[in-house]
Amino acid sequence: MSRMRSLSIRLGAVLLLAGLGAALIAWLNVRGEQPVSDALPTVVVSPGLVLRGAYLARAGNCAACHTERGGQAYAGGKALTTPFGIVYAGNLTPDEETGLGRWSADHFWRALHHGRSRDGRLLYPAFPYTEYTHVTREDSDALYAFLRTLPAVRQANSPHDLRFPYRTQAALAVWRALYFSPGGLAPEQDKSAEWNRGAYLVRGLGHCAACHAPRNFMGATQNNLGLDGGLMPMQNWYAPSLASSAEAGVQNWGIQEVVDLLKTGVSAKGAAMGPMAEVVYGSTQHLSEPDLQAMATYLRALPEHAPTRQPDTQVAPTSRELGAQVYKAQCAECHGARGEGRLGAYPALVGHRTVTQASSANLIKIIVHGGFPATTDGNPRPYGMPPFGQSLNDTEIAALASYVRSAWGNKASGVTPFDVNRVR
Known part of the structure; x- marks a missing residue:
């Protein structure tokens, strides 16, 4: 009997702790939330407010995730691949069935500030409410006003394709309790x-x-x-x-x-x-x-931090010789025999931070896939670098990357064929 009683006490204690933990998680996921109004509209929409919202949407680069390639602007459907599965961006147009047509300004504010959808579901942080929680209510209302002026697009949202348990609201609630805290940014009085x-x-x-x-x-x-x-x-x-x-x-x-x-x-x-x-x-x-x-x-003004430590990857002399040969054949015409580049056209590789930083990932990416700056009003015809991923194998790319990271006074670690294969 005493043993049964001891087991009962222990089980009760475990259940009590589990209940307290669940209650804490639930509280952490609703803290700071206010009652949400379903009334439409809850902001006075003016041309000035819509223009401001359009500007803020550009500042947040909202279309980049919420527009599928070849699709209607802001209509969602774009697949965002994560280590836990695929999240599909939602439809932000004012369609009543598939978009934000039934959302009030309060619902939209709650999504930005608290990461919660109109129906109360917790949103996945692929939608970066972990940062958008700092957006002011005034800017949230301007964004909402702009989105309501878009053409309504009837496009159903695709269900996320996440592995268990990441696809469950319970797992997401635990994650948020650990890593998300809603709140704005108070101005720092000692800063301009x-x-x-x-x-x-x-x-x-x-x-x-x-x-x-x-x-x-x-x-x-x-x-x-x-x-x-x-x-x-x-x-x-x-x-x-x-x-x-x-x-x-x-x-x-x-x-x-x-x-x-x-x-x-x-x-x-x-x-x-x-x-x-x-x-x-x-x-x-x-x-x-x-x-x-x-x-x-x-x-x-960001405080300077020490750079990441270079990996201790040694390069064999034969690899360096191969890298020098590949560089002479493929790169020297643009970047110069000694990596000096050409002002206004091709960057110098001597001391270039993409070349010398501890991670060689971006250098490998550019060699494999090419490098192309953005086309902008201020740079309408940018110079680009062609891809070499189809003409050079992993060993040659590793040798080339190792060479430019160690030539002409550059002092960065070597690159292995495995590094190239992993980044490819």
Whole structure:
């Protein structure tokens, strides 16, 4: 009897703890939420508000995820591949059956600020409400007003294709309890208005941390403020650290050099390629000069962090010789015999941060797939680099990458054929 009683007490204690844990998770997932109105409309829509919302949609690059290639703008359907399965972007047009037609401004605000859909479901953070929670109610209302002016598109949302248990609301609730806390950005009184505006754009609508902050094994961003960089899941592009001048930090750049990069995709110090070129094309080239200067001010003021340590990968002399041969045959005509480049056309490889940073992923990507800055009003005919992935094998690409990372005074680690195969 005493043994049965002991087991009952233990079981009761476990159930009590489980109940308390479930209650805590439930509370963490609703904290700060206010009653939501179904009334339509709940904002006074004016032409000025719609224009402001259209601008903010560009700042958030909303169309990039919510427009399927060849599809109607903002009608959703685009597949976003994650380590946990596929998430499909939703329809943001005002169709009443498949879009936001029945959403009130309160529903939209709750989605941005709390990551919850109109029907109360928790949203997956592929929609970056972890950053959009910083967006103000005024800007949320402007975005809502703009989206309601779009042509309504009847396009049903595709169900997500996620593995168990990630597809369950219970698992998502636990994730949010651990890694998501809703809240705005209070202005820092010891900083200028320009810095605070830049912080709001970078950390909020710009959601730069979604790419430039490292992620843990559960896909949660770490060190949101540090923007210390990390490999982008499933894409194998490396989003370089914005806090290290050895990677993508702009602490020693001039304001105009940063503005030029965000506005045109190129500057005296570098060019945006890969996913960042897409951001410039779809978002930052459309921002106002004051907002670009604010972003530049904030990014230049980020505390400098030490660069990532170089891997200890040695390169055999035969590999270096092969790399020199490939470089001479394929690259020297544009980038110069000694990697000096050609001003205004082809970048110098000597000291180039994409070449010398600890991660060789982006260098490999560019060799394999080519490198193309964004086409912008300020750079309508950008120079591009052709892909070599079809003409060079993994061994040759590894040798070439190792060579340019160690030639002409560059001091970066070697690259192996396995590195190339993994990134390809």
